[in-house]
Amino acid sequence: MSSVSAAVSTACPICGQESRALFEKHTYWIHECGQCHHRFAPVEPTPEHAAQIYDDDYFHSGGAGYPDYLGEADMLIAHGRRYGKLLRSYMQPGTVLDVGAAAGFVLKGLTETGWQGTGIDPNPSMVHHARDVLGLDAAVGTLEDFQTPRTFDLVSMVQVVAHFYDLRKAFARAAALTKPSGYWLIETWNKDSFVARALGENWHEYSPPSVLHWFSPDSLHDAVVPLGFRRVAQGRPEKWLNGAHAKSLVQYKLEGSPLRALLNLIPDGLPIPYPTFDLFWAIYQKAPTP
Numbered sequence: 001m002s003s004v005s006a007a008v009s010t011a012c013p014i015c016g017q018e019s020r021a022l023f024e025k026h027t028y029w030i031h032e033c034g035q036c037h038h039r040f041a042p043v044e045p046t047p048e049h050a051a052q053i054y055d056d057d058y059f060h061s062g063g064a065g066y067p068d069y070l071g072e073a074d075m076l077i078a079h080g081r082r083y084g085k086l087l088r089s090y091m092q093p094g095t096v097l098d099v100g101a102a103a104g105f106v107l108k109g110l111t112e113t114g115w116q117g118t119g120i121d122p123n124p125s126m127v128h129h130a131r132d133v134l135g136l137d138a139a140v141g142t143l144e145d146f147q148t149p150r151t152f153d154l155v156s157m158v159q160v161v162a163h164f165y166d167l168r169k170a171f172a173r174a175a176a177l178t179k180p181s182g183y184w185l186i187e188t189w190n191k192d193s194f195v196a197r198a199l200g201e202n203w204h205e206y207s208p209p210s211v212l213h214w215f216s217p218d219s220l221h222d223a224v225v226p227l228g229f230r231r232v233a234q235g236r237p238e239k240w241l242n243g244a245h246a247k248s249l250v251q252y253k254l255e256g257s258p259l260r261a262l263l264n265l266i267p268d269g270l271p272i273p274y275p276t277f278d279l280f281w282a283i284y285q286k287a288p289t290p
């Protein structure tokens with residue numbers, strides 16, 4: 001049964017053209033735009049969507065989410081530091097808004113490389129951790145509805161653009177929150193990567209409703225450029241998972257396979273390099289005048 005009701009638009013959220021339903025995953029239809037080939041799951045855009053999907057289970061119960069998000073603290077902080085170092089090639093550290101900051105680990109890594117950060121996340125427990133354990137400035141909310149008089153030198157969207165329940169509104173907010181000549185850092189999955197193409201419908205990132213958008217570097221570019229941004233750089237991230245997270249993802253993939261038993265040999269705390277053939281990052285810069 002399809003979860004797309006008559007009220008939900010199936011027009012492409014990037015270019016507005018007609019899309020067609022490709023396949024069904026977890027009762028959601030995944031659509032592809034006939035014009036720009038962006039893939040997305042049409043859902044009714046509500047803030048409640050984010051609060052329901054990113055509840056505490058998402059960060060603790062495995063499946064498409066995290067078996068133990070807090071257990072990945074060191075690796076995620078290191079991920080933030082790596083991005084902090086990367087950004088230095090293109091800009092001086094300043095103020096950053098970290099969207100989908102969760103418990104604040106990536107933001108913590110950015111602050112360790114000189115950035116002054118503010119994080120937002122729809123999950124109150126995660127924001128509590130960012131604030132009270134890490135001492136970061138963080139607020140509960142979604143980018144789509146985030147209200148502040150401040151603007152930022154950088155809006156960081158690491159592993160978040162695929163989750164926006166209202167992509168156009170989210171990018172419009174992000175653009176408004178970026179200072180003239182300010183930057184965006186985006187990391188997301190590449191649906192046109194070899195891995196994603198080879199796995200087809202079985203690619204693990206086709207996991208609606210937590211993931212709603214599947215970009216390629218080109219479709220991301222098509223979404224960002226009309227907002228007055230230019231691409232500064234693009235690449236593939238280095239990424240590490242701990243053993244527990246890697247096992248949880250693979251178990252989710254290998255449901256019913258005897259290979260699952262072998263996974264128990266991997267210690268939960270073991271850092272495992274994640275082959276990032278299906279991930280990319282991009283840095284965009286806003287035009288100097290609004």
Ligand SMILES: [Zn+2]
Pocket residue numbers: 012013014015016017033034035036037038
């Ligand atoms: Zn399109």
